Amino acid sequence: GADWIHFDVMDNHYVPNLTIGPMVAAALKPHCIKPDGTKVPLDVHLMVQPVDALATAFADAGADLISFHPDASTHVDRTLQLIRSKGCAAGLVFNPATPLDVLEWVIDKVDLVLIMSVNPGFGGQSFIDSALRKTERARRLIDASGRDIRLEVDGGIKADNIRRVADAG
Template sequence: MAPPQISPSILSADFARLAEDVERIADSADWVHVDVMDNHFVPNLTLGLPVVEALLRHSALPLDCHLMIEDPDRWAPAYAEAGAGSVTIHAEAAKAPIRTLRAIRAAGARAALGINPATPVEPYEDLLGEIDMLLLMTVEPGFGGQRFLDVVLPKVRRARQLIKDRDLPVWLQVDGGVSEETIERCAEAGADVFVAGSAVYGADDPGEAVRKLRGQAEGAASR
């Protein structure tokens, strides 16, 4: 497992002040998590490529772009080409995942595969060699501020075992309801990258919130 990393989701930030809100976590976070939603794959509409391109000009942190969209095979490579550090496509939406994941890597970004809560991880075991990160949703995708789904924790453990069995340097990310109350359970189950939205941007000091979450994850991972 890699040392714990925190990727605050700007879905919970102030969209009118994104550059400022990203700056508030610049000294403590590892990534900026950007939720791209198209109101088709998920029932919400958020940010797209133009906003990502603008953020890249203002963020010292790498962007972790999570594409919750239809037809990621068409759109994902452009996010990598724009300069995103990591691009996640969803297994449920991709029709040619291997080709798309390789295109993301070829464009210079880390390639990641996302899986919804009800989607089993085992059918995608053979794709682990094609990815740099596996994202397990711990809420139903589409909205921030949802309650963490403990039912996903056994899947996190299974995913970590699959990665370990293949001796792959694949990060395991969890996204949804990650907070001071849930991050230790996620780390104990084997996650090493944590997306936190409300827990960071709902705090008076987002940077300090990130530091606290990292400390909890490090403590749980070392147990």
């Protein structure tokens, strides 16, 4: 019954944790469908370094969207082009202390922006309030671009802060 599958991939290099790989995504992909036959997007968030080889592997495994952290890619523009050339939507992920500057230079190649509201790598962390300002700024950049770019916020979202996050954009 899910409307969206968000798949976190960690490599024990970019973040200090190790999770699942392309084979699990490929095994999951046939099940990304609702009982009425509607396809459910498989959204792969890469917390890995380097990015390109795993982005390609996840595209081949059936990912619909692939996002990565700009500081994990040697050439952000090239990585975005690679992901889109594989038929996937491409996204950028910004850690709590990472500025949005790079987004202004590649927004024409971005389909998704993910603002991390915790430091990536471990679940159960508390929401970092400065993510609200970053979300507001990302929303302004997206709106100014005139493009239909999905904006996500990830980490520490709970009943007591979800309204503030939604209001931020």
